Amino acid sequence: MAEIFHWEHVAAALANQTFSMSPALRDIPEGTLAIGIGDSASAGVALNCKNSRTYRSISAWLWNCSADERSWLKQQGAHHAIAQVVIEDFSLDSCFSWLLYTALMLSEEAAFPAGLETWVSYIDQWEQGNYLDGDRFSHSAACLHTVYAHAQLHAAKRESQNYDPALLKQGFTRCIKLLTEFINRTAVPQQGIQPFFSAEYQAAEAALAYEHQLYELVIQRAATCQLLVEQANSTRKVLIDALFLNEQHPSGLFKIFARNDRSRSWSKNGFTLLGIHRPQERGTGNDVVISVDPRSGISLQSLWCALEEAENERWGGERPKDNPRPIRSYHEGNGPNEPWWDDAGQYTLLGAPKQLPDGKPGSRLDWWQDILPLIWQEGFVKPLTPSLKRITPPLAEPEGHKRVCAWCWSDADSRLQQTDTTSYLMDTPSFQAWLAGSSQDKPVVTPYELLQADRFEAYWQSDVLVVCHQQGVTLFSRVAEDPMLERLLAVAQRIATLSDNYAAFLQQIREIFKKWPSRLNQQAAVIEDKQWEEEIFALRVNALNVLNSTETLFSSAGENRLSETLQQHWGLHDQRGTLFAQLDRLDQLMKEAIERQKSRRHRIYGSLFSALGMGIAASHVWEPVRDILTTNEYEWQLLLFKTPGVETQHLAEIAEQSAHFELITLIVFVAFALLGFILFWFFDIRSQEE
Incomplete structure (x- = not known):
């Protein structure tokens, strides 16, 4: 051509x-x-x-x-x-x-x-x-x-x-x-x-x-969910897959790859909504882009209105409006200088406000703290919560306790679910992950906070959806007043009580681990076996009380299934099997520690007594030798009677010699006492039963 x-x-x-x-x-x-x-x-x-x-x-x-x-x-x-x-x-x-x-x-x-x-x-x-x-x-x-x-x-x-x-x-x-x-x-x-x-x-x-390779890497750390959004020029709502990701290097094809991603999207129709955050492009209008496939007939007008309302609230009346940017939504020219882009009134692509002429950001909304929560609120929470009723009160237990939460359909006529578009959400992975989040420490406020599918288990028991994970369990019934929900809720609360009691018992064991080593170091002289025997006996009794205080077998198969599932997720099966093994191991370790302390105490006492005995024995052996080598006091007195004219000089020499041998006697005592201490301390010379 x-x-x-x-x-x-x-x-x-x-x-x-x-x-x-x-x-x-x-x-x-x-x-x-x-x-x-x-x-x-x-x-x-x-x-x-x-x-x-x-x-x-x-x-x-x-x-x-x-x-x-x-x-x-x-x-x-x-x-x-x-x-x-x-x-x-x-x-x-x-x-x-x-x-x-x-x-x-x-x-x-x-x-x-x-x-x-x-x-x-x-x-x-x-x-x-x-x-x-x-x-x-x-x-x-x-x-x-x-x-x-x-x-x-x-x-x-x-x-x-x-x-x-x-x-x-x-x-x-x-x-x-x-x-x-x-x-x-x-x-x-x-x-x-x-x-x-x-x-x-x-x-x-x-x-x-x-x-394309970069997309494969980025999507692994992206957040996906299902949202309920309005069609253009209509009050009808459709269920779509949404994808949110952070993009370090701008790419115009991520949205194309995402919209044609049939394998990762739950609906197998690709990700209709795409939210991209590019922090390095702040101020260009491309730092936050939220778009939908125009062929889907979806309008993001409600989200655009929510974003503009949030901007006005965050600016507090100080949002510049002296030179409004002309866009379709503000056709009368009464808008801000830098509004959120409305895609010429089509609302299929929303872009963040651009930087103001004075260099200040045109938007005061944060992607993580404001924009993502708004999207989640508009597309999931608002459509869903009017149709749900919470059975259990908001959770207020301290951190570490198992949480039990229950929801049910708010309308008494469950047949309305067949025509209520909200029920579309109830069959999605996002709904299950949101239920799991309602029994966590913090509620879900963004798609990134949804639990991954491999971190919880979900199954239907009649009309009740059970979602359990390591921190708790959430029950949802498609019926407003469901006896099965009440029975399963009682089972969940009973197993949660058992888990909390076991956690308290483990805390008690940890406190013992902290207490006894310091007592062994500081009070080794006063600790006796009886003290530990009494304490370990109390622990064993408490362990039996914890395990037997709650019945885990129930009359129906559904209740027993929930009981078994929760015990597996919360580790009660393994904990029961290893509980007394831990107590036996703790008992053994503490007895060994006490025995080592007693052995050291015995060695100290034995060494001292050995030193004293060796010193005394050496003194007794040395006494006859000294008597042979020196003039004792009896001989000295006889000498005075036999020889009255003995010289004073001679008597002084005899006294000096006696004093000298007394010193030698003391040295012999100390030397043999030291020898006895050393022999007992290092070689443990003592009688023992074999």
Whole structure:
């Protein structure tokens, strides 16, 4: 087929222009072309369809403008030579509208090239969120161009989150070249792009594979749920699958992958609603994007109203309104400067407010604390709670206790469920996870707080849905007054009481573990076996009392099934089997500790007595030897009677010698006492029964 766009002419036009990105720019200066942004009253050329009531894409708006409008655009561009191009993104619509404008400037009659009607329609539908290419992502011109554009845009971004002008121009040029090749090779894009050899095309295929792999990784940490939302221009509500994720690198295809994800969505129809949070793009309007598939006929108007109401409340009357951004919802011009984007009144795509001219954020709502709870409230809690009645009071037990919660259908006539759309939610995994959350420490306020399916068990017992998990159990009856619900509730409360009693008993054991080691260290001299025997006996009696205080067998199979299920989830089966084993082990450990303390005490006493005995024995052995070697007191007295004239000097020598041997006696006593202590302490020399 003949080329519609000659690359030489396109490249020449690109060479004379510089590019910048400023999504929040509204007043376009002379000599500047703005694509997707700016007010029509600006001095420069603003190609912006966002305020149009007829067209949703720049391409369709530009293609369908009148001859006078085309002439004005051509004259304006010729009078003020366009040297600067300000863009919002590298999207398919932005690139195609640049091609149309360039072709218009090169045209002699202010006309567009013929043969582009199918491309205009295709891009217009893509811009409105209608994906026309089915599951053939690799044959879709929109998918290939979008992923390639995001790759180029990412390459042009500096670490400071600004864009390098040279890299920005280079990336935009490559995107224009890829689009030009698509248009020149394919007359009807809905029929698919056939593979061809090109550096840009191969890079686009690689980028597509990368983003699909990234989607596979991101969705594992995303939150999914089912919501009940209104159809456009109707009070009817339909059940849809919703997906919420955090996106670090912008991707225009996550919503396409999600809407065509038949395997992970509960309905097998893909995720109709997609909420994306991009914290690194705060202030651009793309940091929070909530969208639905336009083909679903769903309107997010109620959510948009709730978001705007929350914004006004958070601003507290200080929300700037001196230069309102014109959008369909505020048609009278009484809106804020930066409202939530309403998708030209279609409410299929909601975007966060952009940054204000003074640099302050246009939104004061937080994704985690405000926006997600609002979505959950509007799509799940509000439709559901009027049809439910809580049987048990709100939970107020301290942390760690098993929680029992019960709900039932609020209307006495259960046949109304057959025509009440709220009942759609009652068969979804989100409803089961929400029930599980109602018997947790904290209620569920966002889809991210829903328990994963592998963390709870849910089954129907007649008209009662039982949802049990490690922290508690929730019962829901489809009947307003259900005797089965009352019986199962009594079973759940009885098993919960048993679990709480066992938890208290375990706490008692833990306190003993904390108490006895310190007592063994500080009061080793006064602890006796009898103390521990009395305490362990009391523990055994208490354990039997805990296990036998609550009957776990019931008259009906349904009650016994619930009893067994709760005992398994709460570990009572294993706990019963190991309870006395733990007590025996505790008894053994404590007896060993007491025995070690007593053994050490006995060793100390034995060593002291051994030292005393060895010292005394050595003294008795040494006494005859000393008597032989020295003059004892009797001999000294006889000496005075036998020899009255004995010299005083001699008597003094005898006394000194006796004193010397007394010291030797003391040394012998101390030495043998020390020897006895050492022998007993280190070698434990004592009589023992074998």
